[in-house]
Amino acid sequence: MSKIIIEISARHAHLSKADFEAVFGKGAELTMLRRLSQPHSYAANEVVDLKTSKDELKNVRILGPLKDRTQVEISKTDSYYLGIPALTRESGNLDGTPGLTIIGPKGEVKIRSGVILAHRHIHASPADAKKYKVKRGQLVSVKFHGPRGVKFYNVLVRVDKKFSWRMQIDTDEANAAGIDEEHNVGEVIVA
Incomplete structure (x- = not known):
């Protein structure tokens, strides 16, 4: 049995340098608010608004x-709210995905594609993959035994x-399963 911490990934944006400067100004720099569990990743102080012809998500x-x-990760609930048919994709697989307008304090940029529902996934180092007997691209199951247990x-x-060894799901998935800071340990099942 392989235990794993399940993390909740709320809506967020990964911006390219060009798009970041378009919305925050030439020469602007991204600043760290706090480190995330994945090495080299962090939540920035900077926030943007996401706008479609139907609605807008702020901050x-x-x-x-x-x-x-540039890649924007939202939940299915967010996609309904924004009126766009976001597709479940692996991070970085953006071809054929919808776009939207990203608004910052110094401007806005319309991306033609890049909005996804992130495929639920496990992050593993090569050592983790060997230890837990999983491979890149493999599909596994994760059982959660919390108050609203799910698989x-x-x-x-x-x-x-x-x-580093973690599972990430979006807010819709976490809310449906009752996953939170106190109830967040799953069991990886490799078929």
Whole structure:
């Protein structure tokens, strides 16, 4: 049995340098609010608004560091609210996804694609993958025994030397299962 901490990933944006400067001004720098569990990742002080023709989400946190391509991760509830058909995708797989307008204090930028519902996933280092007998791209299940116990199917394993052993789900999934700071340990099931 492989235990894993289940983390809740709220809506957020990863911006490219060009898009960051378009909304925060030329020469602006992303600043750290707090470190996240994944090494080299952090929640930034900076926030943006996300706008579609239907509605707008305000104060969406940017995660750092800046990326090569802008990506916005929302929940299914957010996609209904914004009126866009966000698709479940692995991080970085953005082709054919919807776009929206990102608004900051110094401007706005319309991205043509890049809005996704992040595929529920496990972060694993190569050592973790070996220890827990999982592989990059493998789909596993994770059982949660909390107050509203569930079994998550089709959990994507992502492997990178920068990762640490954690599962990430969105707020809709966490709320449905009753996962929070006190109830957040799952059991990885490798078929």
